[in-house]
Amino acid sequence: METTSPTLSRKAQIDQTATALFRRRGYAATSMRELAAALGIEAGSIYSHIKSKEELLHRICFRVADEFMAGLRAANADADAPAATHLRRAIESHVRVLINDVDASAVFLHEWRHLSEPALSEFVQLQRGYEAAFRDMIARGVADGALRTPDPAFATLTLFASLTWLPNWYRPDGKLSPDQIAERLTSQLLYGLAVPDGPAI
Amino acid sequence: METTSPTLSRKAQIDQTATALFRRRGYAATSMRELAAALGIEAGSIYSHIKSKEELLHRICFRVADEFMAGLRAANADADAPAATHLRRAIESHVRVLINDVDASAVFLHEWRHLSEPALSEFVQLQRGYEAAFRDMIARGVADGALRTPDPAFATLTLFASLTWLPNWYRPDGKLSPDQIAERLTSQLLYGLAVPDGPAI
DNA sequence: AAAGTTTGCTAACGAACGTTAGGAACCAGT
DNA sequence: ACTGGTTCCTAACGTTCGTTAGCAAACTTT
Numbered sequence: 094m095e096t097t098s099p100t101l102s103r104k105a106q107i108d109q110t111a112t113a114l115f116r117r118r119g120y121a122a123t124s125m126r127e128l129a130a131a132l133g134i135e136a137g138s139i140y141s142h143i144k145s146k147e148e149l150l151h152r153i154c155f156r157v158a159d160e161f162m163a164g165l166r167a168a169n170a171d172a173d174a175p176a177a178t179h180l181r182r183a184i185e186s187h188v189r190v191l192i193n194d195v196d197a198s199a200v201f202l203h204e205w206r207h208l209s210e211p212a213l214s215e216f217v218q219l220q221r222g223y224e225a226a227f228r229d230m231i232a233r234g235v236a237d238g239a240l241r242t243p244d245p246a247f248a249t250l251t252l253f254a255s256l257t258w259l260p261n262w263y264r265p266d267g268k269l270s271p272d273q274i275a276e277r278l279t280s281q282l283l284y285g286l287a288v289p290d291g292p293a294i
Numbered sequence: 295m296e297t298t299s300p301t302l303s304r305k306a307q308i309d310q311t312a313t314a315l316f317r318r319r320g321y322a323a324t325s326m327r328e329l330a331a332a333l334g335i336e337a338g339s340i341y342s343h344i345k346s347k348e349e350l351l352h353r354i355c356f357r358v359a360d361e362f363m364a365g366l367r368a369a370n371a372d373a374d375a376p377a378a379t380h381l382r383r384a385i386e387s388h389v390r391v392l393i394n395d396v397d398a399s400a401v402f403l404h405e406w407r408h409l410s411e412p413a414l415s416e417f418v419q420l421q422r423g424y425e426a427a428f429r430d431m432i433a434r435g436v437a438d439g440a441l442r443t444p445d446p447a448f449a450t451l452t453l454f455a456s457l458t459w460l461p462n463w464y465r466p467d468g469k470l471s472p473d474q475i476a477e478r479l480t481s482q483l484l485y486g487l488a489v490p491d492g493p494a495i
Numbered sequence: 496a497a498a499g500t501t502t503g504c505t506a507a508c509g510a511a512c513g514t515t516a517g518g519a520a521c522c523a524g525t
Numbered sequence: 526a527c528t529g530g531t532t533c534c535t536a537a538c539g540t541t542c543g544t545t546a547g548c549a550a551a552c553t554t555t
Contacts, residue, residue, distance in 0.1 A: 103502070121322035122408065125543060137545075138503045146543065203404070207323065243478065251482055254459030255452045262451050281443065281452055304532070326513060339533045341514065 104142045107132065111149045116196045120150055120204040150204060151212055157201035158219050160190045165226055176233035177240060177283075183230060184256070184282075185275040191259050192271045199260040227252060240283075252282055305343045308333065312350045317397045321351055321405040351405060352413055358402035359420050361391045366427055377434035378441060382480050384431060385457070389476040392460050400461040428453060441484075453483055 101109070110131050114123045125146055129136040143149060164186030169179050191198045205216050228249040234240035242248040255278060269277070302310070311332050315324045326347055330337040344350060365387030370380050392399045406417050429450040435441035443449040456479060470478070 119320065119322055119407070121320055124541075126541085134502085135504065136543085137505080137507095140544065141502060206320070242482065247478055248482060250459065250463050251456045251479065254457075254462075255455040258451065258455030258458060261455075277444065277448055278452065281449060325511075327511085335533060336535080337513085338515075338535080338537095342532060347513065 107139060107142055108149065108152060112153055112194075112196045112200055115150065115153070115204055116199045120200070120207045147207075147209060150200070150207060153197050153200050154205045154208065154216060155212075157190070157194070157197050158216065160193075161187065161223060162219065164190055165223060169226075169230075175239060176230050176237060180227070180230040180234060180240075181279050181283075183227065184252075184279050185272070187256055188259065188275040188278060189271050191256070192263060192265075192274070195260045195263055195265070202257055202260065224249065224253065255282060308340060308343055309350065309353060313354055313395075313397045313401055316351065316354070316405055317400045321401070321408045348408075348410065351401070351408060354398050354401050355406045355409065355417060356413075358391070358395070358398050359417065361394070362388065362424060363420070365391055366424060370427075370431075376440060377431050377438060378484075381428070381431040381435060381441075382484075384428065385453075385480050385483075386473070386476040388457055389460065389479060390472050392457070393464060393466075393472045393475070396461045396464055396466070403458055403461065425450065425454065456483060 107128070111123075111128055114128055114131060118127075124136075125139060126136040129139055132139075165183055168182035168186050171179075174182075205220075206213070208216055228245055231240060231242070231248050231252070232245040235242060235245055240248075259274070259278075263274070308329070312324075312329055315329055315332060319328075325337075326340060327337040330340055333340075366384055369383035369387050372379075375383075406421075407414070409417055429446055432441060432443070432449050432453070433446040436443060436446055441449075460475070460479075464475070
């Protein structure tokens with residue numbers, strides 16, 4: 094049997110292992126016995142540290158949600174900056190949160206629907222507010238002339254799509270740093286793929 | 295073969311209902327008894343028409359995969375067209391397949407990992423080939439000067455992100471037609487959000 | 496040394512799971 | 526009338542699920 098962990102409490106270890114499993118196999122398809130095996134203990138033992146399986150999911154989802162919200166607030170702290178700058182900072186913060194814990198982010202993005210009420214409604218409301226903030230930044234950017242799009246709502250969807258997809262391909266050992274990823278993502282979304290004044294496509 | 299009653303064989307009805315349930319609740323979280331209830335029959339009765347739960351998932355995933363592949367081949371049929379045109383056509387085809395059956399597409403995109411071997415490996419290989427084809431079109435577009443990007447692989451990821459996200463927001467009763475969506479998506483991805491020669495962001 | 500906390504075990508609970516067996520209606524074509 | 530296919534039922538199978546109870550070491554604090 095191992096000694097108790099040096100820096101990570103047993104509960105934190107359980108959270109971490111559960112996050113990895115929920116990400117790889119999905120929340121519903123992950124059994125408590127699987128989680129226990131990954132921890133090297135028996136299933137019943139887990140309940141010395143947590144109340145239920147859903148508590149694990151709840152903690153993961155809302156912790157990541159908090160990080161996203163804090164980053165959004167920071168990105169908009171400088172009220173005098175133009176909207177497009179707010180947007181770029183918000184994207185960079187978002188990418189940094191994603192990369193900081195890819196497993197937890199992936200669970201946050203894909204497994205939240207297995208939350209039960211009332212946590213589910215609370216979560217959805219947070220999500221809506223977050224998206225609305227991005228839509229608002231884009232709309233303000235269009236209004237002050239820095240951005241153009243026929244449909245800010247549509248542009249927001251595309252933006253979130255790219256952000257949400259990130260955990261699907263990001264590898265911590267890749268050659269791009271978080272800042273590079275944020276920069277490249279921002280650049281491609283803002284300026285597109287086509288060569289200005291190039292041939293029509 | 296299809297001597298059957300209304301317009302949809304019972305097996306097709308089961309497929310359709312399963313698709314909707316897998317999409318809304320996830321494959322692992324959907325029980326055969328739930329599926330039966332949605333069909334108005336008992337759980338055991340389903341097995342007069344199918345061999346296993348996974349057969350349902352398998353049929354959904356591979357049918358959609360076939361549609362994507364066929365669309366890709368058609369988009370590249372005109373070998374003389376420039377790469378950027380191939381790309382635009384492939385995007386439009388992709389969007390049309392997605393929209394043609396949003397439920398099935400969502401299952402295809404999110405539930406395939408619950409397939410077991412050897413179907414899983416076969417599926418992943420199809421997926422890789424499809425993505426490689428898009429990466430190739432982008433790279434050729436960059437080579438012939440129609441597109442620009444510091445990283446074709448990165449651009450491919452962003453493109454797929456936007457395409458994959460579509461079933462998450464598309465509503466059949468929305469105001470945009472499939473062609474409009476494809477056009478708008480293509481335009482935004484190719485030309486970006488920023489105003490040309492506008493202020494730096 | 497005593498007390499409390501943390502951590503883990505075994506054993507089991509009721510419920511839900513995917514699936515099967517065997518039989519019975521109904522319908523079509525012969 | 527017979528046959529074969531389609532459809533659905535009831536009843537149950539063995540398994541796995543999340544979770545609990547009761548107990549026992551080990552470590553920490555007093």
